[in-house]
Amino acid sequence: MSVLLLLPCICLAVPQQITASGVYVMGENDSPKIAKDAARQEAMRAATEKAGVYVESYSKTKNMELSADDVRVISGAVLKVLREQAVPELSAGVWKYTVTLTCEVDTDNIDLQSMLENRSKLEKLQQERDALKKQNQELLEKYKQAKGVEKERIGTELESQYNLQDIFDRCAIFIQQGEQRRAIFELNKVINDRKVTDSPLAYAHYLRGRAYYERNMDNRAMEDFAAAETTPHNDKIYPIWRARYYQGLIYSDREQWEQAYAKLKQAWDDSGHSDPDIEAAMLKAKRQAYPSRYPEKRRVPQRENGEVDWEKVVSEVLIGILR
Structure with a gap:
């Protein structure tokens, strides 16, 4: 047994x-x-x-x-x-x-x-992969119903999306598995392909930025995130808006709090106010950027046995009044 x-x-x-x-x-x-x-x-x-x-x-x-x-x-x-x-x-x-x-x-x-x-990071990449697959499935259903020139047009678009989906899916897995170098190598080929434009190109820059970010190559990551933002794209199809979240995290690491808050606020709005990780990072940056609006709470004086030291409390209150 x-x-x-x-x-x-x-x-x-x-x-x-x-x-x-x-x-x-x-x-x-x-x-x-x-x-x-x-x-x-x-x-x-x-x-x-x-x-x-x-x-x-x-x-x-x-x-x-x-x-x-x-x-x-x-x-x-x-x-x-x-x-x-x-x-x-x-x-x-x-x-x-x-x-x-x-x-x-x-x-x-x-x-x-x-x-x-690291579940949060893995989950976000998985959500992006799922969203792209759903998009392909919806386009496939339109392709099945179409005829003539319309079917040919949708077919051309679908073939291109399937090719890129395979690459993006593979690169997302590489990033999930900690193989960022392999993801960067694959995405370099997509970014250097002149036939890839608009949303797919923007997403390739975003994914490569993610890979650089995981390797702590922040300058390279910021370059790719900026390229993703400036490349014409549709946020409803490809989640390029997430680049602003990682830009905000990098600004936070650099203690550039106002820039961090601005980027994270944009990402929070783009997420539909649904991502708790973005919200937490945004609120932290906001408190650091504008400390006068969020004064730190004073610690209540305590004795060694843990009880409130009321003498000090009253003393501090009186000093505050006199000032």
Whole structure:
């Protein structure tokens, strides 16, 4: 019996391989490239869900209870794609694409404690990844319904978004896993590609700025955040506004409190007043930038036994009145 109980721990000590598939049934005049990319996105979703099972099991071996959101965020950060196979198939007169991914979850190298401590950063990147995937899914639904020239136009846009989504998704994972150098290398190619403009270019600058920020290369990060802000973009599609949050954090580290507050206030408004991390950083910068508006509370005098020293309290009050 004791041997059986130990088996899960032994199995979880080595990298776990996951196989997951996604299928896209092609409609009339559908692009094979779009069909393949849509199937791959579905396969990634399924692989992440399977990875969650291993992450949750591993957390129990460490006597740690993770919420469903914790499992999802950590799964997205530790999943690595090893192989990818795309197979077109004609079945009952209908073409479909099946993409099968072979992935790995290396539970032996998961630092759950560190990940939970940095959960906020991981979660924000995961939210950005989810938002971009949702955007692609919405565009895919429009593509399915479109015809003629409109279908061709949406198809061109969708192919470009899928290509960039794959790069951005990979770079976000690199940043989540602490491999900022690899993220910077990939994003350099996107930023130097003259065909990439507007929102995708702005987002590439923002992500590279994030990678530089994590490496404590603040000057480089600030250059990229500024480039992201000045590049024409749509904040509703790509969350470029988050660059202002990290600019505010850098100004705070430099004790340039007025600039920090201005950037963090913008980020707080852009977030819809929904991000507690931004709010906390903003209020701290505000107190530091305008100390006269937020005087420090005086400490009540106490005796050695912890009781209030009323003699000193009365004395301080009288001195204040006389002054």
